[in-house]
Structure formats: structure tokens, C-alpha cells
Amino acid sequence: MPANRRPRARAEKRDEIVAAARALFVADGYEVTPVSRIAAEAGVTTNTVYWYFADKDHLLVAVLEELLVEALSRYGSVAQAPLPEKIMFAVEELSSMHALVDTVHSRRASSPVIDEWHTGFHELADALTRADLPAENAEAASAEAASAIVAFVVEGLLTHPGDEAGRRAIVELLVSRLVSG
Amino acid sequence: MPANRRPRARAEKRDEIVAAARALFVADGYEVTPVSRIAAEAGVTTNTVYWYFADKDHLLVAVLEELLVEALSRYGSVAQAPLPEKIMFAVEELSSMHALVDTVHSRRASSPVIDEWHTGFHELADALTRADLPAENAEAASAEAASAIVAFVVEGLLTHPGDEAGRRAIVELLVSRLVSG
DNA sequence: ACCTGAACACCGTTCAAGT
DNA sequence: ACCTGAACACCGTTCAAGT
Numbered sequence: 001m002p003a004n005r006r007p008r009a010r011a012e013k014r015d016e017i018v019a020a021a022r023a024l025f026v027a028d029g030y031e032v033t034p035v036s037r038i039a040a041e042a043g044v045t046t047n048t049v050y051w052y053f054a055d056k057d058h059l060l061v062a063v064l065e066e067l068l069v070e071a072l073s074r075y076g077s078v079a080q081a082p083l084p085e086k087i088m089f090a091v092e093e094l095s096s097m098h099a100l101v102d103t104v105h106s107r108r109a110s111s112p113v114i115d116e117w118h119t120g121f122h123e124l125a126d127a128l129t130r131a132d133l134p135a136e137n138a139e140a141a142s143a144e145a146a147s148a149i150v151a152f153v154v155e156g157l158l159t160h161p162g163d164e165a166g167r168r169a170i171v172e173l174l175v176s177r178l179v180s181g
Numbered sequence: 182m183p184a185n186r187r188p189r190a191r192a193e194k195r196d197e198i199v200a201a202a203r204a205l206f207v208a209d210g211y212e213v214t215p216v217s218r219i220a221a222e223a224g225v226t227t228n229t230v231y232w233y234f235a236d237k238d239h240l241l242v243a244v245l246e247e248l249l250v251e252a253l254s255r256y257g258s259v260a261q262a263p264l265p266e267k268i269m270f271a272v273e274e275l276s277s278m279h280a281l282v283d284t285v286h287s288r289r290a291s292s293p294v295i296d297e298w299h300t301g302f303h304e305l306a307d308a309l310t311r312a313d314l315p316a317e318n319a320e321a322a323s324a325e326a327a328s329a330i331v332a333f334v335v336e337g338l339l340t341h342p343g344d345e346a347g348r349r350a351i352v353e354l355l356v357s358r359l360v361s362g
Numbered sequence: 363a364c365c366t367g368a369a370c371a372c373c374g375t376t377c378a379a380g381t
Numbered sequence: 382a383c384c385t386g387a388a389c390a391c392c393g394t395t396c397a398a399g400t
Contacts, residue, residue, distance in 0.1 A: 010364080029290055034392060045366055050394065099290060105340055106287035109210055109280060122341070144347070145354040152337025153330055159286055160303070160333075166325070173326040177358045191383080215373060226385055231375065363400100370395075380385075 014052050016042045022063045026096060030060055030103040057111040060103070064117055067097055083132050084168075084175045087150065091157045091167060098158045125151050133179060146178055195233050197223045203244045207277060211241055211284040238292040245285070245298055248278055264313050265349075265356045268331065272338045272348060279339045306332050314360060327359055 020041035024033040035056055039046045053059045071093045078089045094101070108115045129147045153174055157167055201222035205214040216237055220227045234240040252274045259270045275282070289296045310328045334355050338348050 031287070032291060048365055051364065056393070102287040106212070106283040110213060142354050145351040148351050149334055149355060153333045156333025156336060169326040170329050173323050174330060229384055232383065237374070
């Protein structure tokens with residue numbers, strides 16, 4: 001079957017590049033890993049990466065999408081749990097990409113793709129959070145503000161890591177005061 | 182007075198470099214402004230910058246210190262105001278450096294000086310916040326968590342700018358639920 | 363369509379040399 | 382002590398050329 005062997009190879013090679021980028025971005029950080037290293041790890045030349053991706057930022061978005069899809073697929077396991085559990089899950093789940101969170105924020109200004117992905121991510125997070133606000137709060141004018149606060153706290157917990165106990169105390173206080181107050 | 186003319190000139194030239202860096206960092210962003218442009222704006226050669234500063238990150242710290250000192254000196258004007266006013270002041274005041282906030286976070290991993298400054302800043306913010314927590318909350322075990330939440334929300338407001346009304350709604354909700362709850 | 367070798371433009375930083 | 386011209390090492394990206 002040489003007919004569809006090409007498209008297969010193409011998708012595979014793209015995936016290998018993304019896989020290499022993902023491993024290096026998560027382990028070492030985005031700004032610190034040269035495209036040349038990603039290419040080497042994926043077994044291609046540096047400029048081959050640019051045949052698959054417009055630039056390094058697009059490659060980052062591909063990695064972020066992969067990470068997000070996987071995290072979302074695991075989200076089902078806590079779908080029925082109370083809100084604090086869900087927030088803790090989100091924090092622990094996203095903590096592997098905590099360095100990427102900072103990268104996304106700092107590259108948002110110079111990269112339209114990253115900015116776009118960031119906006120989409122917050123819309124998703126907002127929808128997820130609102131779905132968990134109790135009915136009384138959900139329609140209230142404060143729903144928007146409450147959801148924003150939850151997002152800010154999650155981001156804060158990601159980028160300012162402390163110990164598990166501290167994180168839990170923050171989440172418990174947040175939920176008890178803000179949501180079920 | 183040629184005797185002390187040299188040290189004067191030194192301090193002045195250093196200040197000019199910091200001033201140039203500050204203007205460019207705030208207007209254009211840290212990662213986007215080359216040291217060469219800072220030098221040109223200050224009327225020196227690129228490598229002269231490296232006589233005054235170990236590297237670009239140290240220069241950023243000098244700028245941050247300047248910005249912080251000035252913000253702090255203006256803080257007196259709201260020292261007596263209620264907490265929501267203070268938080269809004271902090272947000273508006275720091276909003277001119279909102280891009281720098283992201284830069285600090287993303288460079289923390291690779292730059293010890295930046296990491297150090299970041300730690301110090303959060304300690305200061307924490308002390309300031311705790312001083313404003315009502316007595317009942319201040320000694321409570323939740324004081325630490327409450328202070329962290331305030332910091333996270335301020336950072337979130339800085340880096341995810343919305344309109345004034347939205348910001349105020351978030352701050353009002355935060356204070357009413359979290360502090361005076 | 364897919365991939366490469368070689369180059370370009372740029373940037374942070376250093377160094378030998380001057381005063 | 383202070384400053385410079387010139388270079389180094391590195392990086393993201395491009396391009397002409399191959400298959």
C-alpha cells in the first residue's frame with residue numbers, strides 16, 4: 001500500500017516532532033530548548049520542523065493542545081466529586097505544565113497564536129467553573145467575578161508552588177467562602 | 182571639583198541606563214528590547230551596559246526596584262482607605278508593569294536574581310495584605326491562605342486585564358466574602 | 363509534497379585594548 | 382576605574398536546491 005503510506009508517514013513525523021517538543025518543553029522549558037534540539041530528538045533537520053510548523057510558537061500550541069486534551073480526558077474521573085476536589089485535580093493535573101503557563105503568559109504579547117490559545121483556554125476553564133457554581137450563585141451578577149477568582153487562584157497555585165497542605169488550605173478557604181457562602 | 186566628579190558621573194550614567202531600560206521595558210516589553218537599544222537610548226555602547234550590570238536580568242531587577250519604590254511611595258495616599266480601595270490602587274498602580282509581571286514569572290526559572298526579587302516582592306505583598314486583614318482573621322490559620330488568595334487575584338487582574346467595572350466587581354466580591362465573611 | 367545544507371539576521375555576552 | 386571596537390557563540394527562520 002504505497003498509496004497512503006505517505007500521509008501516514010507525514011502524520012507520524014509530525015507527531016514525533018510534537019512528542020520531542022513536549023518532552024523538552026515540560027522538562028527544560030520552552031525558552032531554553034532550541035528548535036535544533038527538538039529536531040535532533042525527533043530525528044529530523046532543524047528546518048524540517050518549519051515545514052510542519054509555522055514557527056516555534058505554533059509548535060508550542062500543538063504541545064499545549066495535546067496536554068490539554070489528555071488532562072480533559074482524565075477530568076471525567078472527578079466529574080462527580082465536590083468542587084474543592086475538582087479544583088485540586090485541576091491544579092495537580094496542570095502542575096506538570098506550570099512552567100508552560102508562565103511561558104504562555106509572557107509570549108502572549110508577541111505571538112497571536114499563543115494569545116488565541118490562551119483566550120480559548122480561559123473560556124473553557126470559565127465554562128467548567130460556572131457549571132459547578134451552585135444555582136443561587138450561577139445566575140447572580142457575581143458569577144462572572146467568582147469564576148474569574150477561581151481561575152486566578154488556580155493559576156496562582158500553579159505558578160507559585162507550595163506544599164500540598166498549603167494548596168489545599170487555599171482551595172478549601174476559597175470554595176467555602178466564595179461559592180457556598 | 183574634579184575629585185568627586187567621577188563618582189557623580191558614574192551614578193548618573195547608571196541612572197540613564199536604568200531610565201532607558203525602564204522606558205523600553207514598560208513600553209515594548211523586556212524580551213523584545215535588545216540591550217543594544219537600551220545602550221543607544223542611554224548614549225553608550227552596548228558593552229558599557231555590562232560594566233554596570235552583570236547581565237540583562239540584573240538590569241531588569243534595577244528597573245523593578247525603581248518601579249516598586251515609586252509605587253510604594255504613592256501607597257501612602259491610600260493607607261487609610263478600606264481594603265478594597267487599597268487592592269484597586271495596587272492593581273491600577275502595578276498595571277503599567279503588567280507585562281513585566283509575566284516576564285518576571287517566566288524568567289524566574291533561568292535567573293536567580295529575578296527569582297530572588299520575586300520572592301522578596303511576595304513577602305512584601307504578604308506583609309502588607311496581612312496588616313489589613315481584620316483582627317479575627319489575622320491570627321486565624323486561614324490568614325496565610327487568605328493572603329495568598331489576595332495576591333493571586335491581584336496578579337490575575339494584572340495579567341488578564343478587563344475593564345474597570347469587571348475588576349472592581351472581582352475585588353468587591355473577594356473582600357466581602359474572604360475578609361469580612 | 364517533503365526534506366536538506368547552508369546561509370541570514372539578530373542577540374546576549376566577552377575580551378583585548380585603550381584612556 | 383571606565384569605556385570601546387570587534388568578535389564569539391547561539392538562536393529562530395529562510396531559501397535555493399534536491400528527491
